[in-house]
Amino acid sequence: MNKNTKIYIAGHKGMVGSAVCRALVSKGYSNLIGKTSVELDLRNQQAVTEFYKKEQPEVVIDAAAKVGGILANNDYPYQFLMENMQIQNNLIDGAYKAGIEKFIFLGSSCIYPKFAPQPLKEEYLLTDSLEPTNEWYAIAKITGVKACQAIRKQYNKDFVSLMPTNLYGSFDNFDLQSSHVLPAMLRKFHEAKLNNHSDVTLWGSGKPMREFLYVDDMAEAVVYALENNLPEYLYNIGTGEDITIKELAATIQRVIGHQGKILWDAGKPDGTPRKLMDVSKMAAIGWEYSTALEDGIQKTYEWFLENIENIKEVKLS
Template identity: 60%
Template sequence: MNKTNKVYIAGHRGMVGSAILRNLQAESFDNIITRTSSQLDLRDSAQVAEFFKTEKPEYVFLAAAKVGGIIANNTYRADFLYENLMIQNNVIHQAYVNKVSKLMFLGSSCIYPKLAPQPLKEEYLLTGELEPTNEPYAIAKIAGIKMCDAYRDQYGCNFVSVMPTNLYGPNDNYDLNNSHVLPALLRKFIVAKQNGDEKVTIWGTGMPKREFLHSDDLAEACVFLMNNYNEPGLVNIGMGDDVSILDLAKLVKEIVGFDGEIITDTTKPDGTPRKLMDVSKLSNMGWKAKTSLEEGIQKVYDEIKYNDWN
């Protein structure tokens, strides 16, 4: 990408899209196109067709998606499948129709089988059954990967796919009913400290292990791959190490400065036992994450610690 190229970021107000936008702006890209969902409904094929025909972007980051945590994924199964399929079908197809130079599709680590060997290698895709609670979302994302490859095979489109691990950072979702685990923990500990509570309850046993990447590191990796990766298949983006949910809770407790007790609620679901990305493919290309988990959580805490959630 050159700094004068017209770049469209789909989903620029979400955590991923906003991080990519910040990264490009910091690098002096001055021809970035964005649309809010009220300005452009990506589920509407006619609106998307008109947008691409009018704007003619040269590069596209497809970071728009309907996202949520375990409860949201499991409750709104039809919505997660339908809306994500519509968004990516419309954007990918119009990128082909309007001769976009390159498109990057962002997926999720939940595309991998529930019981796949760890760490998760790119070739483990479609080798086993998915985690049932987020299967509709995962199936939509798998369809997006395969769609990019199919358009590459049939039409020669330079469409690439990347799979981020669990993310956190600015513009995260802190709604306790449909957020992911790290923002949920941050909110719980901040509120508990504000209220002088004696304990914080975390979901499940605390034993599952998860990997976390700051969204600014993800954005840097995405821009790096947009400039350096032009192959079918997908590339994992992650830290390459993980932490148990209980240890994560202890780290958040320490950063927030909460003095009470951590209680595990084993009536709540654990989800997948472990999700660690194998990032050797990306590392071998010359990119590694810079932000440690402790440093990243501290940055986020400093941004949100005065939020009033009571």
Template identity: 60%
Template sequence: MNKNDKIFVAGHRGLVGSQILECLKEQGYTNLITRTHQELDLQNQQAVKDFFSKEKPEYVFLAAAHVGGIHANNTYPADFIMKNLQIECNVIDSSYKNKVKKLLFLGSSCIYPKFCGQPMKEEYLLTSELEKTNEAYAIAKIAGLKMCEYYNKQYGTNFVSVMPTNLYGPNDNFDLENSHVLPALLRKVHEAKLNNSPTIEVWGSGKPLREFLYVKDMAEACIYIMENYNETPFLNIGTGVEISIRDLAETIKEVVSYDGTLVFNAEKPDGTPRKLLDVSKLHNLGWHHKVDLKEGIKKTYNWYLEDKNEI
């Protein structure tokens, strides 16, 4: 990419898209295109066709998606598969028809089987059944990366896909019903501290192992891959480091300075028992994460306090 190439960041208000946009600006890219959902509904096929026909972006970061945590995925599966398929089909097909030079599609590590070998290598995709609680979202994301693969095969496009591990950071969703585990715990612990609550309920046993990547690292990885990777096989993006949900909660307690007790509710679902990405291909490409988990949680908590005007 050249600094004045026309670049469309789809989903620029989201967790990843907002950081991709910010990092592109920091790196000197000047011809950046964005649209809010009100300005361009990516689920509307005709609207997306008209946008691409008029704007003719040269590069596309497809970071737009309908996302949520275990509860939302399990409760609204039809929404998750339909909305994500619509976004992917519309943007990927319009990118091909309008001769976009390169597209980067953001998937999710939930595409891997529930009892996947660890760490999860890219070639483990579709080797056994998915985790049921987020199956609809996973199938939609698998369809997106396969679309990129098949368009490359049939039409000679340069569409690449990346599979991020669990992400967190500024602009995350902190809604207790629909958010992912780290922001949900951060908010719970913060509110417990404010209310002097002696205990906090944490869903599940606390035993599942998860990997977390600070979102600015993710954004920088996406730009690095857009500039340096042109292969059809998708790439995992992560840290290669895992932590139990129990230890994550304890780390958040420390960052927030909360002295109460964590109560684990084993009647609530744990989800996949372990999710660690094999990031050897990404490391071999020359990219490594910069922000460790505790530092990233501190940055996220400071952002949360500023956003709530509590500093």
């Protein structure tokens, strides 16, 4: 791998894709390709095939997906299943047919069973049933993992899947109708602070435990996978540490400086009780995270404040 290797980052405008671009540029990679959804509809097989033929990238990093929180997954199950499968199938199959040797597929920890033993090991994949509130997205991502594994097994190509834990950071989705828990909380506490420190109501009991990884750390893991031939087909990417949702709320409240009360709506779903990643496989080959949670939240809030007008206008949904 050299600094002029032609690398296509699918989803380069999203939170993960933009972080990957920043990481690659910072390390001197100069031949990067990115296409917006208007320029290239990844759901269109012919368009993706023609793109590969014209651009001839040497490496593909798939950070493109239709994403959202519990509410969005519940309301739009077909879109979360079908559109994600269309996107990844076109990218993976197109890359294989174009003779691309290296493909990095990015997924999510939701691919693992709802009640799998903790921490989640890679070998727990497909050993039990999924969390119903996001199974549509999870099933799509599982098919992507297995497609990359099949190409790796049958054709000996360096197709690898990285499964991050809950990500947050710059360019996150802060739309309260479709965002994940951390950015949704950050926005709620910020707006409550502006509203004379009014009380904040959050979903569920606050008891579930979650792990959070700063997106720039995820990008570093992607670069590590780019620059090394990883010996296995699937790797968890995370911190290996988790906290309760109540602890997360208290941390975000502290960073933002909100002084009102936190109220919990126990009538709303909690989701999976715990999702902690076993990250020992990545650690064993030389990669670990570097950004502490509170530091990452502080950086995210600073970005949010700098971009709040655009966030309010387009909601990044």
